[in-house]
Amino acid sequence: MxxxxxxxxxxxxxxxxxxxxxxxxxxxxxxxxxxxxxxxxxxxxxxxxxxxxxxxxxxxxxxxxxxxxxxxxxxxxxxxxxxxxxxxxxxxxxxxxxxxxxxxxxxxxxxxxxxxxxxxxxxxxxxxxxxxxxxxxxxxxxxxxxxxxxxxxxxxxxxxxxxxxxxxxxxxxxxxxxxxxxAWAWPELPRGVVAPAQRRPADHIEPHFLARLVERLPRDEEPVVDAYFAVLDDALLDRRISASDADALVGVATRLGLRRDDVLAIHHTYLRALAQVAAAAGERDRSDIDLVARLLGLDPVAAAGDPVHLDPAPTVGGLVLRPGDKVVLTGMMTADRDELTARAAAAGLRVMTAVSRQTRVVAAADPDTMSVKAREARALGVPVVDEAAFVRALDVLAP
Known part of the structure; x- marks a missing residue:
């Protein structure tokens, strides 16, 4: 041997x-x-x-x-x-x-x-x-x-x-x-097809997704940005931008012909709208706005400025659930799955086993999960949020 x-x-x-x-x-x-x-x-x-x-x-x-x-x-x-x-x-x-x-x-x-x-x-x-x-x-x-x-x-x-x-x-x-x-007679298989993938170092910091957008991109006309706002709103429901969210945002920005400065301007607009919704609702705690600003690569003071209107308006605090919403759970949660399902049902949510276009959100142990349910959700444009965001929204909804 x-x-x-x-x-x-x-x-x-x-x-x-x-x-x-x-x-x-x-x-x-x-x-x-x-x-x-x-x-x-x-x-x-x-x-x-x-x-x-x-x-x-x-x-x-x-x-x-x-x-x-x-x-x-x-x-x-x-x-x-x-x-x-x-x-x-x-x-x-x-x-x-x-x-x-x-x-x-x-x-x-x-x-x-x-x-x-x-x-x-x-x-x-x-x-x-x-x-x-x-x-x-x-x-x-x-x-x-x-x-x-x-x-x-x-x-x-x-x-x-x-x-x-x-x-x-x-x-x-x-x-x-x-x-x-x-001594097993292994067949000859292709080698070196792909490079091995190693774990990220403990101190690894992923570059902001804006860094993947080009500074200058020729275009024929001003882009329509509603599609970007829609993806952005879904990405921020759990107040984090997962790797999958970042890919989706970069993808839609590229398809729309958005340059990096265009996207920054859109982020400023979104943040101002969020600040105005918070002010109208009497929210004095700026922590949510500051968090969104950091996620969007902005200085939190950028929330000030002229009034803007987005339809629908951004949601202060992220995900909001309502009785009757269909939700799907996927992955090995921190909380007991049966207990979480029972809590959701008691709050009036409809916990489904399959994803459809009517699904409000898929709650995942890891929002980048490659589970079948998460893949189906992304294909249908259904948001995938982390467990913590789902539990926070459930706490608000629960009687």
């Missing part, structure tokens, strides 16, 4: 048979002695909601632009070929890898005994330790990692294997089943 391929996957859920997918995969190469000789990892677009984001911390804004499994299958196979596969809780990773390869019509050797499981081996070498990768590494005296990222978890599992190769080599010697899987 050529050595070991230590793999780790971050997934949208536990059970691959329930349509859960891989959202990040990593492979770390070790030589037969346990030394690291290479690493590779990428985020994946799972083409569905991301599930337990509080655990893996992958955002939909990152994953939606990542490659799909089919795009990187050749790169992954190239890193598995000829090596004994290793994972901490191998049956879990085997199940998800097998399911992903099956979706693209590829057979694999990945049954439950095909890979070397460091969790199982650690239970023999250090029986006093709990089973988790974090606990096993701590018991072995290995350094802490950025847990629940595929790359660092694979590195940690590799370090744990190296520790056991040095201290109890008989426990982690490859079996006949491991070697059979290592």
């Amino acid at each position: 050529d050595g070991f391929a230590v793999v780790d996957t971050e997934t949208t859920g536990i059970d691959a048979t329930h349509r859960h997918r891989i959202a990040e995969v990593a492979v770390v190469h070790l030589d037969p002695g346990g030394a690291v000789t290479g690493e590779w990892s990428t985020l994946l677009n799972p083409e569905r909601d991301l599930g337990p984001q509080a655990i893996h911390r992958i955002t939909a804004a990152e994953a939606r632009l990542a490659p799909r499994f089919a795009d990187i299958a050749g790169d992954l196979v190239d890193r598995l070929r000829g090596r004994v596969v290793v994972a901490h809780n191998w049956p879990f990773d085997a199940m998800h890898l097998r399911a992903e390869f099956t979706r693209i019509g590829l057979d694999t050797p990945f049954d439950e005994v095909a890979g070397l499981c460091t969790m199982r081996a650690a239970s023999v070498v250090m029986p006093q330790s709990r089973r988790s990768l974090i606990a096993c590494c701590a018991t072995a005296g290995l350094p802490a990692m950025r847990w629940h990222t595929a790359r660092d978890d694979a590195m940690a599992a590799g370090a744990l294997l190296g520790h056991m190769l040095a201290t109890a080599p008989g426990v982690v010697q490859p079996t006949a089943e491991h070697l059979r899987a290592a």
